[in-house]
Amino acid sequence: xxxxxxTIIQFLERFAPxxxxxxxxxxxxxxxxxxxxxxxxxxxxxxTEEVVQEAVREQAGLIVAHxxxxxxxxxxxxxxxxxxxxxxxxxxxxxxxxxxxxxxxxAEGGVNDWLxxxxxxxxxxxxxxxxxxxxxxxxxxxxxxxxxxVRQAMFAAGAGHIxxxxxxxxxxxxxxxxxxxxxxxxxxxxxxxxxxxxxxRIETIVPGSLERKVVQAMLKAHPYEEAAYDLYPLDLPGKRxxxxxxxxxxxxxxxDELVRRTKAAYDVPMVRVVGDLQRPVRKVAVLGGxxxxxxxxxxxxxxxxLITGDIDYHTAHDALAAGxxxxxxxxxxxxxxxxxxxxxxxTALREGGYETTAVASQVNTEPFxxx
Numbered sequence: 001x002x003x004x005x006x007t008i009i010q011f012l013e014r015f016a017p018x019x020x021x022x023x024x025x026x027x028x029x030x031x032x033x034x035x036x037x038x039x040x041x042x043x044x045x046x047x048t049e050e051v052v053q054e055a056v057r058e059q060a061g062l063i064v065a066h067x068x069x070x071x072x073x074x075x076x077x078x079x080x081x082x083x084x085x086x087x088x089x090x091x092x093x094x095x096x097x098x099x100x101x102x103x104x105x106x107a108e109g110g111v112n113d114w115l116x117x118x119x120x121x122x123x124x125x126x127x128x129x130x131x132x133x134x135x136x137x138x139x140x141x142x143x144x145x146x147x148x149x150v151r152q153a154m155f156a157a158g159a160g161h162i163x164x165x166x167x168x169x170x171x172x173x174x175x176x177x178x179x180x181x182x183x184x185x186x187x188x189x190x191x192x193x194x195x196x197x198x199x200x201r202i203e204t205i206v207p208g209s210l211e212r213k214v215v216q217a218m219l220k221a222h223p224y225e226e227a228a229y230d231l232y233p234l235d236l237p238g239k240r241x242x243x244x245x246x247x248x249x250x251x252x253x254x255x256d257e258l259v260r261r262t263k264a265a266y267d268v269p270m271v272r273v274v275g276d277l278q279r280p281v282r283k284v285a286v287l288g289g290x291x292x293x294x295x296x297x298x299x300x301x302x303x304x305x306l307i308t309g310d311i312d313y314h315t316a317h318d319a320l321a322a323g324x325x326x327x328x329x330x331x332x333x334x335x336x337x338x339x340x341x342x343x344x345x346x347t348a349l350r351e352g353g354y355e356t357t358a359v360a361s362q363v364n365t366e367p368f369x370x371x
Contacts, residue, residue, distance in 0.1 A: 003354040005034030005062050005096055008041060010213065011348040012064065012100060012341070014158045016110055017209035020241050021103040022130065026068035031087060032096025038062045043342045044361035045335045047097055049082075051363045052089050058359060062096045064345075066104065066111075066337050069097055104337060106130060106241045111288045114336040115307075116245045118265035119258075119284065127244025127285050128297050134208040135238045139201060140218055140229040141176055143188060147200040153221035154202075158210040169204040176228070187223045206231075207238060244287035244294060244308075246301045252282040255305060255325050262307060266333040269370045274316045275325030281305045288334045295319050295326070309333065332366040 009029070021027050042060035044051045047069045055063055069086065078084045090097060105111045116124055138159060142150045151169060154160065160168045176199040180186040189195035206214045211231070219227055253261075256277040263271060281304035287294050291308025292315040298306040305325040309332075319326050338360035345358035 001354055002037040002039050003349055003352065003356040005036055005038045005098075007352070007354075008038060008062060008345065008349070008356065009034055009098055010157075011345060011352070012098075013213070014210065014348075015344055016100050016103040016107040017133075017207075018103055019133070019209035020106045020130075021101065022106075022243075025102045026071055027099045027101050027103055030068060030070050030097050030099055031090055032062075032094065034062070034096060034098070036061060036094075036096075038096075038356055041342075041345060041356065041358040042361055043338045043345070043358055044363065044365070045332065045338060046365040047086065047090075048363065048365055049086060049089070051361055051365065052086060052093070052095065054361055054363050055095050056093050060359070061094065062098065063090075064098050064100060064341060064358075066099070066101055066334055068099045068101065100337075100341070102243070104341070105288060106243055108239065110340070111334055111337050112243065112245045112286060114340045115266075115286045115288050115333065116247055119261060119286065119307075120249060121245065121247030121284055121286070122250065124245045124247040125301070126240055126242035127246050127287060127301060128294060129240055129242035131242075132240050133238040135234045135236050136206045136208060136211060137203060137232040137234055138206045138211075138214065138218070138229065139203045139232070140222070140227060141199045141201055142227075143176075143223060144173065144198045144200055146223050147171065147202060150218055150221045151202055151204075153217040154204055154206075154214050157214040157217035159206045159214045160204045161207075162205060169202055171203075172201050174199060174201060185225060187225060205234070244285060244291070244297070246283065246285045246298070246303055249282050249284060252280040255279050255281050255327075258284070258305065259327060262327050262329055266329050266336075268329045268333065271330075272311065272316075272328040273326065274311070274319050274328075275305070279304075279325065281325060288336075289331055295322070295324065299324050330366070330368065332368075335365075 038061040040060040041062045042055045044065045047065045079088045162168045179194045180191045285298035285303035285306045287308040290310035307327045311328040342358040342360045
């Protein structure tokens with residue numbers, strides 16, 4: 001059985017909720033429909049004509065990409081322009097495009113963690129904290145015999161995580177009362193008669209970013225016409241969300257050695273470097289994409305070096321004067337998301353019992369040539 005496009009995106013948004021994105025980021029479904037069966041998902045950094053051709057060859061009905069294909073409102077949709085040709089091809093081939101950008105950057109285990117891992121960084125912290133994913137307590141009352149289906153639906157939607165533990169809940173049996181009014185179609189009892197029913201009170205924890213999805217899943221699985229449930233805010237620390245990571249190497253190395261490691265880890269032929277190549281470095285900040293404006297954050301975090309893309313001339317001078325080294329491997333290193341997202345989706349789809357598969361695009365979308 002193939003998964004619906006919407007189901008695939010529900011899996012993805014459980015990992016990288018939209019609420020994790022920075023304000024006004026162009027994320028979500030940008031073209032096509034998710035209301036269809038999808039046999040294959042193509043995961044790409046950018047959506048170019050070559051990537052669309054690859055999707056056609058792979059018979060992929062959905063492209064999950066990191067960079068948006070629509071950045072601003074369209075004034076027209078002319079098919080004699082590069083963008084217009086791209087949209088036309090996608091529409092004709094019935095290929096939907098979904099964008100996961102800064103929500104994937106900030107997600108725990110997402111782009112910036114994928115960039116930190118091959119460098120061997122330890123004791124990772126967030127470079128630029130954006131917000132905290134507030135926790136809530138969801139309490140729902142379910143007739144005995146139906147508690148398992150409701151509980152599992154909530155867990156599948158992302159509820160019940162406490163630290164490294166999942167499927168956490170508290171359950172207690174009791175008696176519920178209700179009197180169905182005229183015009184109702186109660187699951188138990190009949191209109192006009194007070195009912196006393198053995199019910200189970202289920203309590204579980206829900207991150208604010210997934211509240212809507214968890215409640216919808218609970219209501220869909222609940223047998224009652226009108227489910228009784230409560231949501232409570234909790235005075236507990238939630239998951240901290242932010243861009244970039246700061247960590248330490250097992251031991252100090254020279255900046256030159258870290259350059260070599262960076263090129264190997266990110267599969268890039270060369271990098272731009274600011275700083276004395278023989279200086280020792282150990283505390284390293286890394287941020288995928290354009291990171292010029294995060295140099296001060298890296299300095300504040302005590303980093304010896306910041307690894308990021310798209311460093312401009314004046315920022316390089318400022319960093320040199322401030323004493324922090326820079327390694328610029330380019331923007332395209334975010335290509336790590338292709339294998340990362342494909343692996344995550346394949347695991348989620350397999351565990352969900354679906355035959356749909358995800359593949360990482362093999363198209364190199366690096367626009368620069370290196371001589």
